[in-house]
C-alpha cells in the first residue's frame with residue numbers, strides 16, 4: 001500500500017520516507033496506523049491509489065506532511081492547520097512549559113500572534129484553573145484556533161480576538177503572563193528560507209519587518225501596561241536575537257530579564273518581569 005510511495009520519496013532524497021509514506025497513506029486511505037499495518041498487503045482501490053499519488057506529489061514539492069494532512073501534534077495534543085497558520089514547532093514547547101510554570105493560581109494568560117492557538121491551548125489543557133486570551137491579525141488563523149480549542153476542550157476558557165497585537169484588548173485588561181512567538185525573520189531573509197517554510201508557512205507568520213525585530217519593539221514598549229504587578233513576559237526568539245530582545249525589554253522597563261535555551265542548546269525564549 002505505502003511502499004511505492006516510500007520508494008518515490010526515498011529516490012527524491014526525503015529524510016524520512018517510511019514515516020512520511022505511512023502517514024500519507026493513512027490519510028489518503030482513511031486508515032489508522034494499526035489498520036494500515038494490518039491491511040498493508042491488500043490491493044488499494046483506484047481512487048485511494050490516485051489520492052495517495054497526489055499527496056506524494058505534494059510532498060515532493062517540499063510541502064510538509066503536517067500541512068498535507070492538515071494536522072500536527074504539539075505538546076502531545078492534536079492541532080488542525082490551515083493556510084493561515086504557522087505549523088507549530090517543537091521548539092515552542094519551551095515557551096509553553098514556562099507559561100504553565102509561571103502562571104499563578106487561576107492566572108490569566110495573553111498570547112499575542114496565536115496562529116493555530118497552540119500556545120494557549122497547550123497551557124490551558126495543563127492548567128485547568130487558568131484562562132487565556134489570544135490575539136491574531138488573521139481571521140483565518142483564528143478559525144483554526146477556535147476549532148483546536150473545541151477539539152482540545154478548552155474553548156470555554158479561551159477568548160479569541162482578531163486584530164493587531166494589543167489593539168483588540170480592553171484598555172483595562174491585565175494579565176499575569178503575556179506570551180508571544182511573533183514573526184521574527186527579517187523581510188529580506190524570508191525568501192532565502194527552505195522551501196518547506198517560505199513556500200508553505202504564511203508570510204504574515206514569518207516576516208518581522210526590515211530587521212526582524214518590529215513585533216518585539218512594539219511588545220516591549222506596550223506589554224508593561226497590560227501586565228499585573230510582577231507579571232511575566234515570555235517571548236520566543238530566533239537563536240541570534242537574545243541580546244537585542246533583552247535590551248529592548250530593559251529599555252521597556254522590565255527587570256529580571258533572562259535568556260533560556262531550547263533542547264538543542266540554542267537561545268529560544270527571553271523572559272522578563274515588570
Ligand SMILES: C[S@@+](CC[C@H](N)C(=O)[O-])C[C@H]1O[C@@H](n2cnc3c(N)ncnc32)[C@H](O)[C@@H]1O
Pocket residue numbers: 084085086087088089092112113114115116117118119135136137138141163164165181182183184204205206
Ligand atoms: C510565528 S507565528 C506563531 C504562531 C503560533 N503562536 C505558534 O507558535 O505556532 C506568528 C503569528 O503572529 C500573527 N501576526 C502577525 N502580525 C500580527 C499582528 N500585527 N497582530 C497580531 N498577530 C499577528 C501571525 O498571523 C501568526 O499567526
